[in-house]
Amino acid sequence: MSKILLDSADINKAKEIAKYYSIAGITTNPSILSKIDKPLEEKLAEIKEFAYDKYEIHVQTTENSAQKILEEAKTLKAYFGETFFIKIPVTKEGLEAIRLCDKEGINVTATAVLSAMQALAAAKNGASYVAPYVNRLENIGQDAEEVIVEIKELLKDYKTEILAASFKNVKQFKNILLCGAEAATVAPDVLETSIWHPYTDKSVIDFEKDWERKFNSSKVVDALK
Numbered sequence: 390m391s392k393i394l395l396d397s398a399d400i401n402k403a404k405e406i407a408k409y410y411s412i413a414g415i416t417t418n419p420s421i422l423s424k425i426d427k428p429l430e431e432k433l434a435e436i437k438e439f440a441y442d443k444y445e446i447h448v449q450t451t452e453n454s455a456q457k458i459l460e461e462a463k464t465l466k467a468y469f470g471e472t473f474f475i476k477i478p479v480t481k482e483g484l485e486a487i488r489l490c491d492k493e494g495i496n497v498t499a500t501a502v503l504s505a506m507q508a509l510a511a512a513k514n515g516a517s518y519v520a521p522y523v524n525r526l527e528n529i530g531q532d533a534e535e536v537i538v539e540i541k542e543l544l545k546d547y548k549t550e551i552l553a554a555s556f557k558n559v560k561q562f563k564n565i566l567l568c569g570a571e572a573a574t575v576a577p578d579v580l581e582t583s584i585w586h587p588y589t590d591k592s593v594i595d596f597e598k599d600w601e602r603k604f605n606s607s608k609v610v611d612a613l614k
């Protein structure tokens with residue numbers, strides 16, 4: 390079963406989408422949070438109010454050293470609760486932090502993953518998810534689908550799942566899920582586009598026209614009254 394998350398801090402949009410699409414959570418990163426139009430504490434409270442105990446909440450560390458990442462992760466987990474995941478980039482310090490956080494029972498998403506070997510290192514240290522960056526891989530001429538298949542193979546004996554990230558279009562989104570990623574996080578516009586089809590819209594309009602021509606404004610249940 391594919392888990393789909395929203396890669397966004399736009400909580401109004403998330404609420405709107407969650408009404409019709411079964412999302413598993415939300416992910417943010419420092420670049421996403423740098424674009425918010427309100428104080429950070431308000432945004433964090435908004436995320437918490439929306440997602441607490443209901444959706445996964447993935448927030449990236451803003452620290453660089455393993456000990457500081459662990460302290461930050463503890464504080465964020467105390468705030469966001471059990472569905473919180475600390476996102477930690479796969480660097481040497483990050484890998485050490487992943488191990489420390491896992492030992493403390495803090496869920497980790499190893500992020501900024503650009504190779505299968507990085508994913509393996511994160512899995513060995515206890516990451517719950519690894520987040521390969523699909524579009525960024527393609528931007529530098531790499532085959533993102535191949536990387537996902539490699540990660541899948543290397544991680545087959547680990548509890549770690551693939552949470553693919555960095556999508557710019559629906560083709561990437563669909564193909565990465567077909568390659569076996571257990572989860573994907575996408576921006577609202579990519580998610581919305583993924584369920585849109587012009588011929589569906591045209592079909593609905595045609596049905597309405599045919600009905601109206603024959604039955605005017607009456608509804609199908611009116612025939613049962």
Ligand SMILES: O=C(CO)[C@@H](O)[C@H](O)[C@H](O)[C@H](O)COP(=O)(O)O
Pocket residue numbers: 396416417418447476498500501520522524525552554555556574
């Ligand atoms: O890493 C995760 C989830 O773990 C995402 O939030 C991730 O940071 C973002 O998808 C990417 O940074 C966005 O990449 P891009 O669209 O800027 O290429």
